[in-house]
Amino acid sequence: MGYDVVIAGAGAAGCVAASRLSEDPKRSVFLLEAGPDYPDPTMVPPEILSIVSPAHTHDWGYTSEPPFTEGRCASPAVSSSAAAPQPMLR
Ligand SMILES: Cc1cc2nc3c(=O)[nH]c(=O)nc-3n(C[C@H](O)[C@H](O)[C@H](O)COP(=O)(O)OP(=O)(O)OC[C@H]3O[C@@H](n4cnc5c(N)ncnc54)[C@H](O)[C@@H]3O)c2cc1C
Numbered sequence: 001m002g003y004d005v006v007i008a009g010a011g012a013a014g015c016v017a018a019s020r021l022s023e024d025p026k027r028s029v030f031l032l033e034a035g036p037d038y039p040d041p042t043m044v045p046p047e048i049l050s051i052v053s054p055a056h057t058h059d060w061g062y063t064s065e066p067p068f069t070e071g072r073c074a075s076p077a078v079s080s081s082a083a084a085p086q087p088m089l090r
Contacts, residue, residue, distance in 0.1 A: 003030040010035075 005021050007014045010033035018031040035058065038044045047055040 003028045006030045006032065008032050 004027045005018075007018050007021075007029065010018070010031050014031060014033075018029050021027055022029040038048075045055070045057065047053070047057055
């Protein structure tokens with residue numbers, strides 16, 4: 001079986017790309033995800049739900065080249081908002 005488009009990674013970008021591309025009923029799209037699935041929210045590990053620290057248990061260990069430097073970071077900064085602290089990228 002063949003597909004018109006194969007997308008590796010059902011993350012933020014992959015899901016949007018797959019959704020938009022599959023709007024055309026003539027185009028077949030295969031979305032491949034290697035990570036775990038948690039269909040029931042109660043099964044999601046607490047570190048995934050934490051807003052204060054990255055979930056290293058679900059980190060593929062990819063690094064960037066060059067490494068993150070000035071003005072960019074791989075872990076969230078925490079800022080205060082009206083409702084609750086929100087993780088943000090600098
Ligand atoms: C702790 C934290 C907090 C964040 N908070 C915010 C926020 O508040 N607001 C915001 O805008 N951004 C936030 N970000 C950033 C945001 O999560 C990323 O910018 C965004 O998820 C990147 O999207 P992506 O599709 O490139 O990658 P991802 O969303 O990481 O998707 C990549 C997917 O590919 C899968 N994958 C990897 N390798 C393979 C393989 N070989 N085969 C198949 N699948 C594979 C992974 O499992 C993953 O599902 C946060 C990031 C972190 C780490």
